[in-house]
Amino acid sequence: MQDLLLSADDIKSIAKLFGQEPKKSENTYTWTFKGSNDSQHNIYFSIHTGINLLDRTISIVSVQTIYGYYELHNIQRWEILLPDEVFFFTETNDEISCLSISKNNGVSIFSNLSKDILSIDITEVDPSLLLSTLQLSIFDSKNICQ
Numbered sequence: 001m002q003d004l005l006l007s008a009d010d011i012k013s014i015a016k017l018f019g020q021e022p023k024k025s026e027n028t029y030t031w032t033f034k035g036s037n038d039s040q041h042n043i044y045f046s047i048h049t050g051i052n053l054l055d056r057t058i059s060i061v062s063v064q065t066i067y068g069y070y071e072l073h074n075i076q077r078w079e080i081l082l083p084d085e086v087f088f089f090t091e092t093n094d095e096i097s098c099l100s101i102s103k104n105n106g107v108s109i110f111s112n113l114s115k116d117i118l119s120i121d122i123t124e125v126d127p128s129l130l131l132s133t134l135q136l137s138i139f140d141s142k143n144i145c146q
Contacts, residue, residue, distance in 0.1 A: 006049045006059050010078065014047070017080055018103045027051070033105050041066055043105050061088045061099055063107050070109050072099040081138065091115075096136065110135060 011029050015021050022029035027050040035041025048060040059075040077089040085102040097111045110132045117125065117133045125133050 005057060006047055006075070006078070011047065013080065014078075014086055017084065017086060022047075033103060035105060041105060043101070043107065045101050063099065063101055065105075065107055070099060070107060072097060072109065098136075100135075108135070 011022065015031075018031055018033075020031060022031050024030075028046055028048045030044065030046040033043040033045065035043075042065075044064040046062045048062065051058050051060055058073060061072045061075060063070045072088055072090060074090045075088050076091060079087050079089070081087060081100075084104060085100050085106070087098050087100045089096060089098045091097070094115060095112050096115055097109075097113065099107075099109045101107050113132050113136060117129055118136060120133070122130075122133065
């Protein structure tokens with residue numbers, strides 16, 4: 001699958017979902033989501049597009065929270081899940097990884113998930129795989145995960 005360079009229209013769609021325009025610096029778009037009254041719970045979310053990596057040009061999504069720093073490289077697809085989440089995907093023939101962020105400060109990352117879990121009967125899924133299976137099945141039903 002081809003790497004995706006997020007366009008200005010993509011950025012506008014994401015900004016509309018979050019209800020705020022990003023700060024732009026060269027090829028990086030950054031949003032800050034304020035936590036409740038505690039500034040320690042702010043989230044800093046960035047999309048870096050047009051990054052040169054050897055002989056490729058890629059996009060990277062990064063999120064910084066009080067709990068850690070998360071990155072997903074080689075973005076190939078993104079999708080909005082209403083009312084307030086955006087998902088970014090990268091995949092190989094056998095595996096898929098995704099990072100999601102919501103405007104209410106939720107962040108999730110699922111890495112190197114076998115696409116085989118999408119063909120397992122949900123009632124037979126091992127409990128340790130249940131959350132990631134359910135999350136991906138939402139997009140599989142939309143023909144996103146192929």
